[in-house]
Amino acid sequence: MMSAESTRGKRTVVERVFGFLLRLYPRRYRERYAASMEETFALRTSEARRNRGLVARGWVVVREMGGVVATAMRQRMVAAGSRPPGSPRQPASRSTRELFGSLAQEVRHTVRRLMRAPGFTAAIVLTLGLGIGANAAIFSVVHGVVLRPLPYPDPDELVWLHHAAPGIGVNSDLEVTTGIYLAYGEGARSLAAIALFRTNELTLTDGGDPERIAVTRATFTLEDVLRVPPMLGRWIREDDTFADGTGVTVLSHALWQRRYGGDPATLGRGIQINGFPFVVVGVMPRGFAFPDTETLAWIPRVVPATASFGGFSDHSVARLRADATPADAQADLNAVIPRLADRFPGSSAQSVIDDAKLAALVRPLKQHIVGNIEQTLWILLGTVGFVLLIACANVANLLLVRAESRERDIAVRTALGAPRSRIVRLFLVESSVLTAAGALLGLVLTLGGVRALIAFGPANIPRLDEIGVNMTVLGFTGVISVLA
Numbered sequence: 001m002m003s004a005e006s007t008r009g010k011r012t013v014v015e016r017v018f019g020f021l022l023r024l025y026p027r028r029y030r031e032r033y034a035a036s037m038e039e040t041f042a043l044r045t046s047e048a049r050r051n052r053g054l055v056a057r058g059w060v061v062v063r064e065m066g067g068v069v070a071t072a073m074r075q076r077m078v079a080a081g082s083r084p085p086g087s088p089r090q091p092a093s094r095s096t097r098e099l100f101g102s103l104a105q106e107v108r109h110t111v112r113r114l115m116r117a118p119g120f121t122a123a124i125v126l127t128l129g130l131g132i133g134a135n136a137a138i139f140s141v142v143h144g145v146v147l148r149p150l151p152y153p154d155p156d157e158l159v160w161l162h163h164a165a166p167g168i169g170v171n172s173d174l175e176v177t178t179g180i181y182l183a184y185g186e187g188a189r190s191l192a193a194i195a196l197f198r199t200n201e202l203t204l205t206d207g208g209d210p211e212r213i214a215v216t217r218a219t220f221t222l223e224d225v226l227r228v229p230p231m232l233g234r235w236i237r238e239d240d241t242f243a244d245g246t247g248v249t250v251l252s253h254a255l256w257q258r259r260y261g262g263d264p265a266t267l268g269r270g271i272q273i274n275g276f277p278f279v280v281v282g283v284m285p286r287g288f289a290f291p292d293t294e295t296l297a298w299i300p301r302v303v304p305a306t307a308s309f310g311g312f313s314d315h316s317v318a319r320l321r322a323d324a325t326p327a328d329a330q331a332d333l334n335a336v337i338p339r340l341a342d343r344f345p346g347s348s349a350q351s352v353i354d355d356a357k358l359a360a361l362v363r364p365l366k367q368h369i370v371g372n373i374e375q376t377l378w379i380l381l382g383t384v385g386f387v388l389l390i391a392c393a394n395v396a397n398l399l400l401v402r403a404e405s406r407e408r409d410i411a412v413r414t415a416l417g418a419p420r421s422r423i424v425r426l427f428l429v430e431s432s433v434l435t436a437a438g439a440l441l442g443l444v445l446t447l448g449g450v451r452a453l454i455a456f457g458p459a460n461i462p463r464l465d466e467i468g469v470n471m472t473v474l475g476f477t478g479v480i481s482v483l484a
Contacts, residue, residue, distance in 0.1 A: 013447065013468070013469045013470070013474075014045065014061055014443075014447065015038065015041065015042055015045075016471075017065070017443070017474060018038065018041050018061075018064065018065060018068070019034075019038055021065055021068045021069065021072070022034045022037060022038070022068065022072075024068070024069065024072035025071075025072045025075050026075055029075050037068075041064055044060055044064065045060050045061060045064075048060040061440070061443075061444060065440055069436070106425065106426065106429045107429060107433060110426075110429050110430045110433050111433060113430075114430070114433065114434070117402075120398065120402060121434070121437075123398065124395050124398055124399075124434050124438070125434060125437045125438045125441055126438075126441070127391045127394055127395055127438070128391060128392075128395060128434065128435060128437075128438025128439070128441075128442065129437075129438045129439075129440075129441030129442045129444075129445060130391065130442070130445065131384075131387055131388035131390075131391035131392070131438075131442070132388065132438055132439055132441075132442030132443075132477060132480055132481055133441065133442035133443070133444075133445030133446045133449065134384045134387060134388070134445075134449075135381070135384050135385060135387075135388050135442075135476075135477075135480055136442055136443070136446040136469075136473060136476060136477040136480070137445070137446045137449040137450055137453070138377070138380055138381050138384050139381060139473060139476050140446065140450050140467055140468065140469055140470075140473045141377060141450075141453065141461070141467055142377045142378065142381050143467075143470075143472055143473060143476075144463055144466045144467035144468060145370060145373065145374070145377060145461065145462060145463045145466070145467065146370060146374050146377055146378070148463075148466060149366070150365060150366050150369070151287060151288075151466070152226050152227060152228060153227045153228075154227070154319075155365070155366065156364070157192070157319050157320045157321075157322070158225070158226075158317065158318075158319055158320075158364070158365035158366075159317070159318050159319075159320060159326050159329060159362050159363065159364055159365055160315075160316075160317055160362070160363055160364070160365050160367075160368035161176060161184070161194070161316040161317065161318055161333070161360065161361070161362060162174060162175055162176070162316075162361050163175070163176070163180075163312070163358055163359060163360055163361055164358075164359045164361055165352070165356035165357060165358055165359075166356075166357050166359070167355050167356040167357035168355070168356045170356075172361060174312050174358075175312045175313065175314055175315055175316070176196060176312065176314050176315065176316040177309055177310035177311055177312055177313075177314070178196070178303050178307040178308070178309070178310035178314065179307060179308060179309035179310050179340065179343070179344050179347070179349065180309075180310075180340065181194065181196045181219075181303060181314070181316060182303065182305065182307060183336050183339065183340055183343055184316075184318075184333055184336060185221075187335075187336040187339065188329065188332050188333055188336055189321075189332060190320060190321055190324035190328045190329040190332040191318045191319070191320060191321065191324075191329060191332075192224075192318075192319045192320060192321045192322075193221050193224035193225045193318060193319045194221060194225065194316060194317075194318040194319075195218060195219050195221045195222040195224070195225045195226075195316065195317055195318070196218070196219045196221075196301055196303060196314045196315070196316050197216050197217060197218040197219065197222060197291065197301055197314065197315055197316075197317070198216070198217050198301065198313065198314050198315060199214055199215065199216045199217075199291060199294075199295060200214070200215060200217070201213070201214055201215075202215045202273050202274045203273070203274050203275075204271065204272070204273055204297070205271070205272045205273075205275075206259075206269070206270075206271040206272065208259070211259070213255065213296040213297060214294040214295045214296055214297075215249075215273060215295070215296070215297045215298070215299055216290070216291065216295045216297070216298050216299075217298075217299055217300065217301040218236065218298050218299075218300070218301050219236075219300075219301045219302075219303060220235070220236045220237055220238045220240065220300065222235075222236075222290075222298075222317075223235040223236075224319070225317055225318060225319045226290060226317075226319075227319075228284070228285065228288055230250060230282035230283055230284050230285070231253065231283050231284060231285040231286070232264060232267060232282060232283040233250070233267045233280070233281050233282030233283060234281055234282050235250060235282055236248060236250065236281075236298065236299075236300045240300045240302075241300065241302050241304075242300070242302065245277070246277045246278065246279060247273075247276065247277070247278045247279070247299055247300060248278060248279050248280075248281045248299070248300065249271070249273065249278040249279070249280055249281070249297050249298065249299045250280075250281060250282040250283065250284060250297065250298045250299075251266070251280055251282070251283050251284070251296070251297050252283075252284055252288065252289075252295065252296045252297060253283060253284055253285060253286040253287070253288065254296065255296040255297060256283045266280050266283070267280055267281065267282070267283070268280065268281075273297070273299065278299065284298075289465065291315070293465045301314070308344065308347060309340070309344040309347035309348060309349045317365060326362045326363060326364060327362075329362045330360055330361065330362040333360035333362065334359060334360050336360075337353060337358055337359070337360060338353060340352075340353060341353055369462050369463065370462055370463070371462065373461060373462060388480065395434075399427075399431065403427070410423060435481055435482075436481070438481070439477060439478070439481035442477065442481070443469075443474075443477060446469055446473070446477065447469055450467060450468060450469055453467065454467060
């Protein structure tokens, strides 16, 4: 029999958080009811969003997760007091039962007190929710853009190749020629593989409506550089040279799903790109996006061994050997440049070397993709961190005012013999309940904020499609909630 999860497909982040909270229950209770509770939670949240919108779904999430925590504490208390017939009584069982019972009672009383002061409770929960949600949302951006490695095997070995020509006032971002590509591929010992590519907007026709798509012309070596094989079929080969008048193309997973319905029979299908015939030979896996998410297909960039020096119109990416660094590769490539004039006599190579003072530049691919946005994101994260500190200060002031109003209540508790530890626990439980509610609200705001950012975010943020709320972001949210 298939599980509920397999019938519904991949779980959302909220459903995974709910499943994590179910671990608070005792094992026997969890094994018996967890699957049905997860299925009920998924149905209620999806129904709430479908019928009443995102806000209603957020309220259902907060209510259900809060109920799970409260019920789990009660079940833990019951489980601590139960023992199999005939087994010896454990001395710690009673103390554990009393501890859980006392905490559960404190939580219930705290919730009732807070519900009797809805304005005070709403102000604190909203303040903490906004502070925690803003920090979690910005951290999800920092994690997706800056901290998360590139989605390729051994991403630290990937580098971007470009040039400087100070003789003509160009300090960086001068790209690669076909001749330089061939010379680097043969003479650079620090490179394990090098690829050449360029992207253009071309017209796709296949019997349906014509469509303008971004198509990347890439050399067959791109697979050796990125080390990501197609999900279906094959990648471009060295002998795919348009010799018979027909080219080959590899489709992105998104285009394959959207235009061809994910049909495996798409392999071998004939299409036309800019009026020229192509045959689909492969489909890349989901999430593969090179050089960016706009690219929907790849076709051969043919560079014969007899190619001329050419112009600086192509981009180049390479993979370093395991023992090489970007600095080693840069020195290696600069040693190749003086030999370009001998390899391409009668071309502009000598002028480029002497007059333009051509120099190779090598930097990590991740650094090239992220660019200057990294510093901006760290500053933004620090700024929202101060916002959370201000929110905590405001909440502290509200709690102090409330504590003064409860001075008589605390005096009565002390007169009745309540120890100092019990008084301290009273305030800790209250602050924990408020923070937990604020954290749940912050999580809902984070989910909504990240979705809005992906849908409407500025185009200058790289790796925007890789931003999301994952377990690392949830862990960060938990940490800042505890600190708050």
